[in-house]
Amino acid sequence: MTSETASKPKLRAQRRPADLVFQAVSTIAGFSILITLGLVAFFLIIQSIPAMVGELPGPADNFLDYVIPLAFGTVWAAFLAMLMAVPVSVSIALFITHFAPRKLASAIGFVIDLLAAVPSVVYGLWGMAVVSGFMRPAYEWLAANASWIPLFNGTASGTGRTVFTAAIVLAVMVLPIITALCREVFLQTPTLHEEAALALGATRWEMIRMAVLPFGASGIVSSSILGLGRALGETMAVAMVLSPSVVISFVIISSSNPATIASNIALNFPEAHGISVNALIGSGLVLFVITVLVNTLARVLINRNPRTGGAK
Amino acid sequence: MTAVAPAKKIVSRNTLTAGQLPKWMPWAILVGSFVVTSVLFGLLALVSSSQFNFTGAAITGYLLFLIALPVISNIVEGGRKAADRLVTGLVSGAFMLAFIPLVSVLWTVVEGGWRRFDVEFFTYSMRNIVGEGGGALHALIGTLLITAGAAVISVPVGIFTAIYLVEYGSGPVSRVVSKGITTLVDIMTGIPSIVAGLFAFALMSFIFDDPGYRSGIGGSIALSLLMIPTVVRSTEEMLKLVPNELREASYALGVPKWLTIVKVVLPTALAGIATGVTLAVARVIGETAPLLLIAGFTTSMNYNLFSERMMTLPVFAYNQYVAPGVDTAAYFDRSWTAALTLILIVMILNLGARLVAKLFAPKTGR
Numbered sequence: 001m002t003s004e005t006a007s008k009p010k011l012r013a014q015r016r017p018a019d020l021v022f023q024a025v026s027t028i029a030g031f032s033i034l035i036t037l038g039l040v041a042f043f044l045i046i047q048s049i050p051a052m053v054g055e056l057p058g059p060a061d062n063f064l065d066y067v068i069p070l071a072f073g074t075v076w077a078a079f080l081a082m083l084m085a086v087p088v089s090v091s092i093a094l095f096i097t098h099f100a101p102r103k104l105a106s107a108i109g110f111v112i113d114l115l116a117a118v119p120s121v122v123y124g125l126w127g128m129a130v131v132s133g134f135m136r137p138a139y140e141w142l143a144a145n146a147s148w149i150p151l152f153n154g155t156a157s158g159t160g161r162t163v164f165t166a167a168i169v170l171a172v173m174v175l176p177i178i179t180a181l182c183r184e185v186f187l188q189t190p191t192l193h194e195e196a197a198l199a200l201g202a203t204r205w206e207m208i209r210m211a212v213l214p215f216g217a218s219g220i221v222s223s224s225i226l227g228l229g230r231a232l233g234e235t236m237a238v239a240m241v242l243s244p245s246v247v248i249s250f251v252i253i254s255s256s257n258p259a260t261i262a263s264n265i266a267l268n269f270p271e272a273h274g275i276s277v278n279a280l281i282g283s284g285l286v287l288f289v290i291t292v293l294v295n296t297l298a299r300v301l302i303n304r305n306p307r308t309g310g311a312k
Numbered sequence: 313m314t315a316v317a318p319a320k321k322i323v324s325r326n327t328l329t330a331g332q333l334p335k336w337m338p339w340a341i342l343v344g345s346f347v348v349t350s351v352l353f354g355l356l357a358l359v360s361s362s363q364f365n366f367t368g369a370a371i372t373g374y375l376l377f378l379i380a381l382p383v384i385s386n387i388v389e390g391g392r393k394a395a396d397r398l399v400t401g402l403v404s405g406a407f408m409l410a411f412i413p414l415v416s417v418l419w420t421v422v423e424g425g426w427r428r429f430d431v432e433f434f435t436y437s438m439r440n441i442v443g444e445g446g447g448a449l450h451a452l453i454g455t456l457l458i459t460a461g462a463a464v465i466s467v468p469v470g471i472f473t474a475i476y477l478v479e480y481g482s483g484p485v486s487r488v489v490s491k492g493i494t495t496l497v498d499i500m501t502g503i504p505s506i507v508a509g510l511f512a513f514a515l516m517s518f519i520f521d522d523p524g525y526r527s528g529i530g531g532s533i534a535l536s537l538l539m540i541p542t543v544v545r546s547t548e549e550m551l552k553l554v555p556n557e558l559r560e561a562s563y564a565l566g567v568p569k570w571l572t573i574v575k576v577v578l579p580t581a582l583a584g585i586a587t588g589v590t591l592a593v594a595r596v597i598g599e600t601a602p603l604l605l606i607a608g609f610t611t612s613m614n615y616n617l618f619s620e621r622m623m624t625l626p627v628f629a630y631n632q633y634v635a636p637g638v639d640t641a642a643y644f645d646r647s648w649t650a651a652l653t654l655i656l657i658v659m660i661l662n663l664g665a666r667l668v669a670k671l672f673a674p675k676t677g678r
Contacts, residue, residue: 023570092403111410175410273657287504287507292502294502
């Protein structure tokens, strides 16, 4: 027996107690992520049940009536913001990767990162103090001259604090995120494809259209969706800029604008009590579900289209 | 001698650059279109005796440039080049557009904030202050305490999670588990900050059975929910960068796994981890929404994370602006100064992170 064990030496490393402890600590930390997310869902659900089954004070007496206008406002503001942010961010990413001189490009990247670092409350202050005043003449002009378009069919807001102003601020906030992600995607375009296009006599734009954009298409979509997730959940900028009311309206220049879920929570939570708190937490749960769905969609798109070097 | 004659012809009409706009042409057209539109808008302002519309002139000038350059290019160079020039103009314009909000934000904050950027602002709280004077010391202390609390919670959890993912996540079972955890971290990254605040409130008010619960530690919990995924992701990236040869060399010397991680892997990745943690702190230190819900607002100093409401700098900036008392100018000034302080803190943290990355980068010998 002894000779057999000697001929087959065990190659397993000796398990020291410290090793086990360290591994246990790491594993517990890893699982704490799972537990935390479970707790988030659990507590949000527990606290919102009273509002979902009971009657709410105020104009909306059941939870669905309460949350649908808010959910509409959330999606509408984020949609308007994406409409502005996506083309601009893709252009900036293209400028950084394919147009700017290399030295300038890294400086621009730093500036874009600075935009990302500015706290949201500062954007809120800026939107309130600067953007709304700046946009007000434009709203007045649109109300006077373009009211045949349904979007502008209303009385112009006297303060300029409309859903469109909020969308501008949101667009500025998600712009650095989308730009940074698109920049990474565009940088991964195979150089050979680009050089082949140029060698065939393509202009720079034709090279981008034929080599860079097809390669980066899925990346652009998924980074836009990640930006959308951010825009949906953004609170302070919207809470400070928007003058909210409970409506479902597509008019973007008037003073009655649909509030968003997040801004509604921020504005009403400090004074809320009783079942109103449960209703606010319930709307937060809806927002949580929406953002998780949106983010999951983005991740699925990223994983489904692994960049295979542009070959389809 | 016969070869000279055609050579002369080439020099006189350079076929290589014929049919191309000279390099200065786009710039000339750019300047030209701005001059034309400013003259037009100037005349308009004179006629209607209104103010010169700077924004209108700039937008129209840019549009004129976008039309003029491709049209001229189309005549001289043909349609394909014209399209290229149009796109170049559009893309450069988008890039210039991004500078407008940045400059505007910084200018507004500095212009509004410098007046109260004084000693009193950093040495007084708002206790018993109506109108002018007062400061944000209570908010500054609150921000530092709550953020420190969040860092104390999330840095160990984040780093150990990353260690689990990278160092222990390679077995057949743990590979599935670590994939699941990575997905959960991704989901966590997408949690809106206000939902984190709601969670912290729901948790604490449940534990203490107090429907009006407010405290600093609740803010720390909310912020750590936002911070953990950032720390995990950056630490994970850094640990993956540590070459496997280092680990194997350490095992070959008979060093146990945990000591290898503590003495070899972590020190090698330290600079990157420190950078990631600093950036995570910079991300959460400006968060307003969760603190508005769970930490509340107060005008007095509070050094105790575990009881009573606690003011923070972002909430201070928000509160002073949206709920000014009499003498609104004093409240607005304090709000802008708080915003300026906040931006400075975030900038310093960002620069610090870059500095850490540079100073403590492991010497690779390459």
